[in-house]
Amino acid sequence: MSGKTSKYRWFVLALLFILYTVANADRANIGFALPYLRKEFAMSNTEAGAIISLFFIGYAALQIPSGFLVKKFGARKMFTLGMLLTSVFTGMVGMANSVFALKALRMGVGVAEAPVAIACTATINSWFPAKEKGTASGIFLAGSKLGPLIVPPLCAWIISVWGWREIFYFFMIPGMLLAIVWFFLVADKPAESRFVSAAEAQYIANETTDATVKQNQGNKREYKLWWLDKIVRAKKVEPLVSSAQVFRSWDIFGAACGYFFMVGIVSVLMSWLPTYLVTVKQFAIMKTAFVSAAPFAGTVVGNFFGGWVSDNVLNKRRKPLMMITALSTTIMMYSLINAPADPYALAFLLFITGVLLALGYSAFMVYPMGRTNKETYPVAFGIVNTGGQLGGAGAPLFVGMILDKFNWDAVFLSLAIGSLICLAVVATIVEPVEDPLERA
Template identity: 30%
Template sequence: MSKPATQPDIDAPRTSSMAVPVAGQHAVAPTRRRYFMLLLILVATVINYLDRVNISSVAPFMTKDLHIDKFHMGMIFSAFAWTYAFALLPAGFLVDRLGSRLSYGLSLVTWSLATAAQSVAGGFASLFGLRLAVGLMEAPAFPANSRAVAMWFPERERGLATSVFVMGQYLGTALFSGILIWIAGTYGWQTVFVMSGAVGLLFGIGWFFWYRDPLKSTANQQELDYLREGGALAGNQERSRFRWADIAYLMRHRQVWAICIGKFASSSSLYFFLTWFPTYLIDERRITLLKAGFFSVMPYVGAIVGILLAGSISDMLIRRGHPMSFSRKLPLVVGSALGMSIVLANVATSDGFAIAILTIAFFAQGISATSWAAVGEVAPKELIGVTSGITSFSANLAGIVTPTVVGYILRETGSFHAAFNFIGCVALVGTLSYSLLLGRLHRIELPQRAR
């Protein structure tokens, strides 16, 4: 496909990623536009997860006002994942066709409107329906994130860049969880949804103005050269037609299956914290609202440390000459194995010990969340969004299963003990998948006939 004359030809051969000065001239330093784009992705992810989890912060108040029992609240928690999971595959295709700017911008605006609408929910049915809508509209977010990072970052920086945007799923909750609980208790749970929706809507409008793919951005030619030579897909303009045969081809690869299973396992822990954790603190541990706001932050801080540490170490191993496959797989295996520690919460006799155990478990989940970097390494360059959609679909099946199973356990037993055992067993399955099934990571190439 020919490129517009006004755009730099990033695919043209280059002698070096560094500008070579001509006599009497100074070398032109590469711009760092990619870091601004990463900041935009991080903020968007913070808002994305704020609108996913705000319902868990208001659940103790909402259940009383709307007379919803724990089993039905578990169904409401899972409603988001029903539409989100099943919309991920078409959303991934949409991202590959429209690009990250348009698909993410539309997603931001529409899910923010659905979030604000939850403030007028009057019972189980209306709240369940609105959570379905939020899940549907958020589906393009992570495929768009994965595509943007693959476009903007070379291989040796991609692990940390992925960690930064994935950090957003913990950062928003760590920063705002206590505040949301306080707002719900002081001004009513409806206010939480109105404020969350307004923030997302404003940023969604800003996204259209600020985000660009590399070739359409203000990055100079030196930065574009640096991206291309480092393995970024900055110049990839290919747009594939949707083919079920491509899906079948991807699913013939053990890499895809192993990542799907592993992401389901780590997401089981994630969705517990996103949904039932505040209820555990308030109802099971009998912690006051003030302490609950403080304690609820600690596991998210642990997860932030885990994701940044894992991404940094993974990139460092690559820079020191270790194989990419080993460098990306190590945090997946370690994080999944450490995630089994959540079962120790069952023997915690003090609030402090329980929070320490759960912080370690969520730290482990943060480590294993670097699986997004692994997706970026194995996905065919024509199908980054679709591959991200497939693996994210598996991850978000945990969003259907975990909240519902935990809600059922609570209704039948009145305790979180069996719930922690369930999550620990799933973590074991993820460990086995990453360590035994995954094999060597490498980019999947589409057959020539499918290009």
């Protein structure tokens, strides 16, 4: 391939998109199965929330260790192992014969999937130059929302033909096959891949060539949002080059705190929305499937658009969309207190909610790329994703506890307050840029 100019990184991204769609379908299918699980195993709202939360507890607990494992053994090996184990535990959920078994297996899915996310983001960081990382991350995270988008109609069909157990048997197979494909087709670094030309490897690795400098200077002249740089506290900072520096950085922990609330809201929509539609709105199974998919259709659009805007309009600034997402999600969560009863109107409202929620969602993943080097990024994102998954663990359980005492109005109000706190926290971190703009 040395004599040709390849674009293999985009094939890697396409494979990442498909794989993360499958991985997130594995975690989302419990939400649609939950009403049927509760019929077979008597449980309170709090117990149902615990089954959902245990996935995120296992997932969060292994994020930082996974960062170190990916740093040591490479993304290729850790991704393959994690995806295979995720698929195995997913299939075993369909064999559960008690609430305890359900809880244990769901935690197993979370533990197994932990290195998958770190390996995926480390692959993007290694396989794409800085000017494409926002776009690549947006496309990748769109896959995380496509999973929950396809889950409701697919689960509705499986349940109508067979039952809830077959959901988990069905979802086990694609992950196992794709993990093997990944192992043979994706190397840890572009230069190690037999499918990547020397020109592409150099394009990815050399971000400081004369051509790049000229392009950056051109971008600086074109990018005139000096006032936005003031708001997001843009400044030039030294990258975090050791794990010790990463653990001492408020910017990394601040991003983790903000991600805590965003992932918490997504996990509630993924896990509790079908129950809300069945019990409160009294929708039939196919209408429930249609409306449940709406916010994730929106997040697919929002992730694509947000990643592109971050790279091409905001000149690699990540905080602006993080802050816009936090503010707009506050408004949308509050609006759901008076959600319409018509399924089509509610689906539209949830679609817009998904778009706004996803605009800055990928920025939480890309932000540590600008504060670290490629070696320390897995550890940094491990910290950020730990914060996010702790939110994913706590929010569904918190919702169950609220519902046992209050109602869904209190749930949506709590989510709106959480999103507002996210805005306040994200505002405190620095926007790392090479050329912060100032008024002439």
